[in-house]
Amino acid sequence: MTLCLMTASGLPGVENPARAQLNWILNCQGCHQADASGSAGGAPNMAGVMARFLRVEGGREYLGRVPGVAHAPLSDDALAELLNWSLYTFDRDHVPENFNPYTADEVRRLRAAPLISEAASKREELVELFVHE
């Protein structure tokens, strides 16, 4: 299973890393900054944190439902690719061994129920689960 999801880029679930990076720059970097460190009072830090959400209950769903992801003007497969690329680019060390990359179908389902005002509190809740690990 994992083998067939491996792609030319070497990153699971990332068909075209150049396209993923372009989509990152155009849709995310403006607020999250080039190194994903985020901005005070604005977009949260992702670097070294993002993949840790995959390790807690509800975290995988959270990443597909945060407003910036769910509302990104991208197709489902481009968005799934961008999510996978971001995980490996900004927090490779925390990506679980058994990580199944996001697929277009899963992303379509998640982004249909976006987090709006509760995004920040949901994040705090999840961070609380893994921060003491």
Place this chain on the structure above:
Amino acid sequence: MAFFDRLTERATRRLAQTTSRRSLLTALGSALVGAGAVPLLPVARASGTGGSGGYPGVAPQTTGNVQDPGDPTSCDYWRYCAIDGFLCSCCGGSQNACPPGTEMSPITWIGTCQNPADGRSYIISYNDCCGKTSCSRCLCNRNEADRPMVRPQANNDTNWCLGTESTVYTCSTAVILGVALED
């Protein structure tokens, strides 16, 4: 005292006999008109012309690079395809740098513009410069691919002076981040 009377009378009569009653006005008038003909203070001669952007007092600029054509003080400069604001090029900075005393916002709105030199699309980051009062020179509002406020990451009516010490907007730059992929 008679001496003073005579002296005053003689002086007054001599003045009245040798000068016309309007000579003072004549002399003052000549001085005023003459002063206008000879500038006494340095004059901002650039204000007469203006660069290709047409803003008075701003001389034309060039990047000096044939791959980066156009005048960065003009709204028509290719990198400004989605700009909404004052050009830092006209405000003591450049298309890449902030004027002295201002801080470049790390939070930006990012889009693409086509470079006429090679026909390729480049990723442009409109970093605002913040911390001084608005520059107010060379206002440009091209808005290509600008999106409404419900898409904040692609909306240029937002004040992008975020993450800076001051949220006061001064002017905008247009920094090249890279080459965009063709779809």
